[in-house]
Amino acid sequence: MKLFQWLCATIVCFGFLSANAQKVTVTGKIADKTSKQPLEYATVTFVKPGDTKPVAGGITDSKGEYSIEVNSGTYDIKFEFISFKGFELKNQAISKNIRLQNVELAEDAQLLNEVVVRADRTTVEIKLDKKVYNVGQDLMVKGGTVSDVLDNIPSVSVDQDGTISLRGNENVRILIDGKPSNAINITEALRIIPADAIDKVEVVTNPSARYDSEGGGGLLNIILKKGKNQGINGTFIGTVGDPDNYGLSGNLNFKTDKINVFTTTGYNYRLNPGNSLTDTRYLDDNDVTTGYINERRNNDRLNKGYNSNFGFDYYIDKSLTWTNAINLRRNSNENPEIVKYFNYDENHDFTGVDTRFNDQRGKSENFEYSTTIVKDFKKEGHKLTINGAFSINNDNDFSDINDGDETTKNIQEQNRNVIQADYVLPLGKNSQFEAGFKGEYNRLLTDYFVGILDPVSQTYISDSRYSNKLEYKEKVNALYMQYGSKINKFSYLLGLRWEDSNIDVNQLFTQDFNNKRYNNFFPSAFLTYELGDESNISLSYSRRISRPRGRLINPFSNYSSNINIFRGNPDLNPAFSDAFDIGYLKRWKKLTFSTSMYLNHTKDSFQFIRTESGDFAQVSEGSPLTPVILTTPVNLGDEYRFGFEFTFNYNPFKWWKLNSNFNFFRNQTVGEYSYTTSGGELVVEDLDNTAYSWSTRLTSKVTLPYKIDWQTNFNYNAPQKNAQGESRGIPSMNLGFSKDFLKDKATLALNVQDVFNSRKRINETYLPGVLESYSEMQWRVRQITLSLTYRFNKAKTDRDRDRNQQRNNNDGGGNDDFPG
Template sequence: MKNASLFAFLLILSSFTTWAQDKAQTSKIKITGKVIEKTSKQPLEYATVTLTNTQNPKGIAGGITDNKGQFDVDVAPGTYNIKIEFISFKATEINNKSITQDTNLGTVALAEDATQLEDVVIRAEATTVQIKLDKKVYSVGQDLMVKGGTVSDVLDNIPSVTVDADGTVALRGNENVRILIDGRPSNAINISEALRLIPADAIEKVEVVTNPSARYDSEGGGGLLNIILKKGKNQGVNGTVIASAGNPENYGLSGNINYKTEQFNLFTTTGYNYRVNPGNSLTETQYLNPSDPNRTYIDERRNNERMSKGINSNFGLDWYLTPSITWSNSINLRKSTGQNPDFVSFDYYDQNRVHQFTDFRLNDQQDRDNNVEYATNFVKNFKKDGHKLTIDASFSKNKDNDFSVINGIEEVTFNKQTQGRNIVQLDYVLPIGEKSQFEAGYKGDFNKLVTDFEVDTLNVATGNYEVHYGFTNELEYKEQINAFYTQFGSKIKNFSWLLGLRYEDSNIDINQWSTGDYNNKKYGNFFPSAFLTYELSEQSSTSLSYSRRISRPRGRMINPFSNYSSNINIFRGNPDLDPSLTDALDLGYLKRWGNKLTLSTSAYVNITDDATQFIRRDSGLRSNGIPVIESTPVNIATETRFGFEFTLNYSPFKWWRLNGNFNFFSNQTDGEYTFIQPATDLAPSSVEVIDLDNKATSWFTRVTSKVTLPYKIDWQTNFTYNGAQKTAQGESKGIASANLGFSKDLFKEKATLALNVQDLFNSRKRINETFLEDVSNSYSEMQWRERTITLSFTYRFNKKKNEKERPQRRSEDDGGEFPG
């Protein structure tokens, strides 16, 4: 068994040319079937199927199963020995099988062989990115760039995905992205911060879905990202332990361990990390009508040193009640503490740019976050392959408390947030015949978030703190969403189609207790979807898809007050924001040239009604005579986004792999925003109109190269460029950045030593220019994290480096594939 897989693989490669010539001279016969794991009945992806012609030793054909465990091999008529195998499983052989017509071998169940765990074959490393027509699947374990990093680092290395300087995730340039963890919405209050706390080592893969079907939540106008956490699956006790350290000061220790028998699978992924992330920003502002001519220019510079330490742990049990029933339970815990001393300096200049004086502001922020989630999953597989019922439920509680002291004791802020989220989901899948499939399901998502933000100012005369009501608010957000969906798909020869319809009933309360402002938004929406694919050949396919999406404003977007680190440049949420509805159309093409080159390209159009746009305006407030500039989100009439992208995987040699992604898009907004400008000492109140009509184009590209150097040292480099983009009130500048990584296997590939550098040239910044008519012109830079160097050591026990494991329990993506 030790050399069987490698021998078969080499024979397939060396005999490909001869086999192709023989095949051209004879009629094709199709051999199909499905491979599953005997215990759990789950399909086995990447299982190897080898057919050897008994009369012609050179007549060898083979294939690998897809994510449904299915295989499809074309052979010439003859008598064959058929071998089906998978790492650490007992191989199945069918000898002297006469093949004279299209043949379905049925379902082949492979049993695990624990005695072979120490003697498994090391397969060739799979490509880091698997490209499919409807999604891209990114395998985290293969990427050197994220060793010792966080989920944010993982996402920022994925084709089509970008993460900006403040942690905002965008897909194809669109920030309206739905982020799922194991198929469920994240229960974090601040998703950007949560992604920075979860270690990259806890992630198995990320699925990028640009145009989801009706089976998914309709949330996310730009698509969704499904982050799948690691979960051990091999027989016996096995796992991985990873330790890391780096500069700026960061340490981490995590482990992925499981114990599996035929009756159950016990697993855990636990990690501790301590990180210091220095950051900086500057805002240079020219005030066009200042009350004091000695304060015409103000340069605001900020230096902060975010410190965070946290524990993330997931404990779970898969219980195989019967051969057809699996019940899974897990508890996820996340606990973190942090500190963010934020030092701000203000340099004041007169109208001739002559320096007048400097002022300082120190914001010392401390936070504490506690999160617990219980999740349960019940799967019933019926007799017919693919016929199953799945029930999911999760219940979570999240508390996040922030406390800040400003300028010693002059001001203090409190930000207390509590969120409870309960989700119940039921999915039913019924195959009809061999080429059709029906699905239906229900999902209830019930969420409550309470945010209590308060600013207290010291009264020097009395020595007591007084509430600053201009920046204090208590907000309650309650969301109840009930959803029903159904979809049906079929395949006729080379043509596949999938039609779906989802209905979501939304009942949302936004209550501001401090001001007595209560608002209920209740609405129901239908979300149709359609997917068409056509296989042009065995190596190329094309697809056309449509879906309707929604983006509901939440959290920081609707909270009027949640931050007070600067008193002249503030962000204010808008509780009156309405949801945005998007119609998304995507035309895709996929082409493979053998095992060396894969091209995926698509053209897309997204049309959004009531789209959200960020504006900057004079708030009407003054701080020492200086206008307080306010950033806030507002609804505009229409946003039209169209573009095209391509992803290219190329392996010119066994020792060199290239991956490139390019995305170009054009964004047009049509609308205006009208508001009442409060009165000041210089002018009465007035009605102001901001014209938000804007046409802009932008692009980004990412190129990744992985080279195997002498002594089996892996070297990986990637380069990213985000192009400039006009906005309605200014422009965001283009940014280039690069990452670098090296790794070396040790101790007969039981261990790996890796070194990576994030932001090699320390150039990752968000740079904007903003022009507010008759108010101010400003230039700003923001760098959330400076260059980071990390060294990590990975040790595997009873587990090989590139060992393929069976798919884990169902995520929200399962069942939505094209039939056939």
């Protein structure tokens, strides 16, 4: 439908360029009468009174604005948008450049219930400052989770641990509906939320001052679906898969002129078998082999999760909207894990095998209430938004090791409260001022216990090396302002954000209290120049911060292996980044191309290092003592990340769509790290390192005969060296098929994640005088999923854009596009 509208508007416009009458420009705006949000791709048509043949026309942009050249004269002007009632201005005398009154269109409820043929949205919307990926038609994620969605988005990758990176940078801020996630463990939360709840994902590589300064690598904003159609409508989705994957979810919506009630509820049962191996050769101070241990690990992660969101919009009057929503997530998990250690002497002669069984289980509960008030003033674009979000979260994990010889408990409680106000004031025709405040207050209490069974008393005695109670309190208050304007073909957006951070990291068992208080300014600047109607060039800068949280600062967070330990560093300092980006965007009839070159300079960057901890452990009773190898994060000097990427969206034929992304980067770290070995020797490691890597992604969507959709995704992350070794390249491919039936009210979809079972993180590590190791880790094996979707009283996809932006204010109250 969009392509048809574009073609109609183009033909109409070009058909009258040769007219000799005086040309004038007519501008204006079209919006949704109920939500007051702009309508993109609405059509404007000029006809002579008494005639039906159009003489000029055009469509609206993302702000609902149109600008159309016509010959001076008298016209009937028609305003139309699919599924909305049209509006017409009769006998309008146009003799000079003029801006018409704003037009508000009302939804046609009868037409909405009849329409079943979709106006398929572009999968990728490329803008200068961000890319918007509409995931509603992505066959790869049917029956999956948010993690699956993110892993199918160009520039974004999700590794086998669930760690998210953007352009190869893991310092990424994750937002849900413009707000930080209320989950304690964001990685696990994204594996619980079903993919069917997501409308689109915004990828912002260089955010402006209105966004949180958090995230040196940029941010991802996950926007959830909300109902918008008049009356009662909804969607139900059922899934089944192998390994065991069962789910049922539904979203319902009821809308009138005064209220919009919406809910999304789902239950999922997912089994995710995984495995890993680590082959280690131990060395003495002279790099002579002292022995070998080959570790093999198999686990069956089982997650049973319930997710529900319920809320309503109350349209108090034409200028005031109040939104309230409650979100509840409950999840239980089991992870029985068998770890085998195959021992060899210095000559690689087999000496025995030891087995360690971890019976892990856990549950989590997350509750959030959010409220938003949006006030639109008389002047177009003049708006005040006030919102708050208040959440309580509990995550509890337990494990019994070797039939109860040891036990672990990890009890986490979090309270997060966010209040925010954003004000937008248009100044003149092409300028805009924005200002706002945000306060984010977070308290996380982690009680971690490792107990050893006393054979006499049959009680567990705390292992003081690992047990700890950690309190993390964070208070961040922020003020921002920014001003943007457009002068002819040149646009600029200048902003400044100030944040005051007050952070406490308290180890309650050891009475070690650490407060870090700092405040910083975060400037941003965006410049763009229109080279033509379909091409732009931009230059941007922003300053960012990465605050250490969660497992990065927890002194101990994992005991699944007692000889390979991960330990957080509570004394980590925040890392600051300066980000520069030069971008170019060009649109053709069937192709949209964007490219950018970027440079990030980070001070006190986080790096993971592996060292000898100084401790020794027995794999099992009677086995020899083995050095415990510690992995921990440190602030390692400076990091320089330089790269370029390009993205294209190409539709060679009506039945074939292609989009691809390529990213190449150079990463240089400068720093050294010192530690003391178990023998008391001080070791100073020079960790200066320069690494080159690249990644590419190609997505093809083809419409086969009988209207069967076929989608293929191919991904490749190239090898990358680090100061202590190298990570191998990772290829993977996903497939998806879907077919509509019952007059397009139902869809049957089949997808295969990781067709060749090749998604494995492979690392080689070398620590002189300590060890040499090779490891493979596969978080989840190949997954096959079949899903059935049924819709009632709505089209296959929402035809209109997300016009209810007051519920997802992009972490601020403004518009990401440049003024004008």
